[in-house]
Amino acid sequence: MRPGPTPKVPELPEVEVVRLGLEQHVVGRTIAAVDVLHPRAVRRHAGGPADFAAQLAGRRIAAARRRGKYLWLPLDNGDALLAHLGMSGQMLLRPATADPERHLRVRFTLDDPTPAPREPRRPLRSELRFVDQRMFGGLAVSAGGAELPGEICHIARDPVDPEFDDGLFLARLRSRTAGVKRLLLDQRLISGVGNIYADEALWLAMLHGDRPGNRLRKADVTRLLVAVRAVMAAALAQGGTSFDALYVNVNGESGYFDRSLEVYGQEALPCSRCATPIVRVAFMNRSSYFCPACQPRPRRRSRD
DNA sequence: ATCGCGACCTGGTTGC
């Protein structure tokens, strides 16, 4: 069996697709058993793998929530199962008989849904599986975390949250000297934005990522927020359309990702606005892509 | 407090 393509890194829209799938297929069901196949997957659970499993066994899943790239499943006792997909995490709902995935890390056996009175058909026994190749992701039980896990209280609301405060974001951005891309990636200011959508939003807003926060005009920040929401809405519209009832997957095979990219990964290709070749530069041990004409570097840069 | 950077992690790709 050949390995599939490298999953795309989940940012807010991808995580929201997973949340929708969990909401539809897992909420209301009870965790019968938990099997931690790799301890690193629960490294952020203080009590270790055995305690992680013990605390979840018998609990009913009450809801599926998200803030930024964090997911959590509130449980019937007020605790929550907290999850981050990292770079390569997936949540899969699979028949219990399905072969284990190569990078299966944690397996949750779910009780069969209660059959309807007039429905003698036996429901399919299924498992929720946490699969993660690179293991930047992880799971934990958050004590009393149903409403908002304490572990993520430092994570800002995301731009899709109706309670996201645009004015507060503006004020905080403009109080900082760091470049606007770095600030976009700071989950304490705004959550859910990763390297890919940061580049896409900056291109759409025609801002260079090195523009210091405190030198942004109000109109720049307004444009940036519009852009962030636009790229996320577009991704969500294409990625969140459908998923198989037994397959909740962060890297659904929709292909929306590549089709809609304007700058990320597009080095040397012409900008769709002005035809200037897209430039790639090193940024925080990774890459930034931008159009040097549409997104002029701020002055006071020593290079270029 | 803020800033900037290294560590963590695996597997596909590139370069010699």
Place this chain on the structure above:
DNA sequence: TGCAACCAGGTCGCGA
């Protein structure tokens, strides 16, 4: 052909 180096990047924690 073999093997080492590089690359992807979200988040945490550290030193300045």
